[in-house]
Amino acid sequence: MNQAKLVKLQSTALRVREHILRMSAGGGCFVGASLSCVELMVYLYADFLRHGLSRTPRLSGPDPERDYLFLSKGHDVPALYGTFVELGFLDAHRLRNHLSVTDSIYWHPNRDIPGVEFHSGSLGHLPAVAAGVALDCKLTGSHNRVVVITGDGELNEGSVWETMLVANAQQLDNLTLVVDRNQFQANIRTEELVPLEPLADKFRAFGCNVHRIDGHDFLQLEKAFRELPVADGSGGVNVIIADTVRGRGLPSIEARADRWFCAFTDEEVGQLLQELHGRKEVFIESEALVVR
Numbered sequence: 001m002n003q004a005k006l007v008k009l010q011s012t013a014l015r016v017r018e019h020i021l022r023m024s025a026g027g028g029c030f031v032g033a034s035l036s037c038v039e040l041m042v043y044l045y046a047d048f049l050r051h052g053l054s055r056t057p058r059l060s061g062p063d064p065e066r067d068y069l070f071l072s073k074g075h076d077v078p079a080l081y082g083t084f085v086e087l088g089f090l091d092a093h094r095l096r097n098h099l100s101v102t103d104s105i106y107w108h109p110n111r112d113i114p115g116v117e118f119h120s121g122s123l124g125h126l127p128a129v130a131a132g133v134a135l136d137c138k139l140t141g142s143h144n145r146v147v148v149i150t151g152d153g154e155l156n157e158g159s160v161w162e163t164m165l166v167a168n169a170q171q172l173d174n175l176t177l178v179v180d181r182n183q184f185q186a187n188i189r190t191e192e193l194v195p196l197e198p199l200a201d202k203f204r205a206f207g208c209n210v211h212r213i214d215g216h217d218f219l220q221l222e223k224a225f226r227e228l229p230v231a232d233g234s235g236g237v238n239v240i241i242a243d244t245v246r247g248r249g250l251p252s253i254e255a256r257a258d259r260w261f262c263a264f265t266d267e268e269v270g271q272l273l274q275e276l277h278g279r280k281e282v283f284i285e286s287e288a289l290v291v292r
Helices: 004-021 031-038 038-048 075-085 094-096 126-140 158-169 197-203 216-227 266-276
Strands: 070-072 146-151 174-180 209-214 240-243
Touching: 004 031, 004 038, 004 075, 004 094, 004 197, 004 216, 004 266, 031 038, 031 075, 038 070, 038 146, 038 216, 070 075, 070 126, 075 094, 126 174, 126 216, 158 174, 197 209, 209 216, 216 240
Parallel strands: 070 146, 146 174, 174 240, 209 240
Antiparallel strands: none
């Protein structure tokens, strides 16, 4: 990846974070988890996926070789929609309709938005959906690639591991599972609730090929995705564990258990936007959401 391309991706990621912050006003959204997967979302749509999306969708016909991305951790939808806006696939003004009954922009992905493959929100469901699409691609002899993004807390769902068993039995090396490993499930650390480590070893025990990378590093993202599928002859599912930081880019809320869902005031959003640009760290007074 050359320097110009790297700078462009980094600039896009910064603007996506701005969109996420603005969506947190007027009802709130899952800011922490959305900020952790920004680089992942930007890299996939800007550089890796043959997604068939266009700035002029009516002029782009169906692409039989297109790839599929399923966002299983659906509460990260602000990062998805922010990426769509920055790449010209969604009008920016629609983000102002977040949680409005006049639009389909709300807390989880909606197929009314071009580019969204499947509704999500009930965790643990989309790995199986993605595996079904990958199997269909294999059976029809097509070369589509299928990517599904999960949270790390989502791995407590048994359906994820059942899917890995079936997908590896079917040798679905066209399927890639990406884990946004930000170390949190809702407002508790994963290792304090149901420990996941050694996570890479667990996936390998199920027959997967595993890469573990810094999920905020575009160079590492490029290297991991460009090496897919792993050519080791096993035909196994590809797993990328992307180590990330919840709330990335905002020191005042980074890695905080109580800042997973955030409903900031307009004034706080303004302060956080300044913090995002490195001007100063801020103290946020809005009430945090805590569940047990």
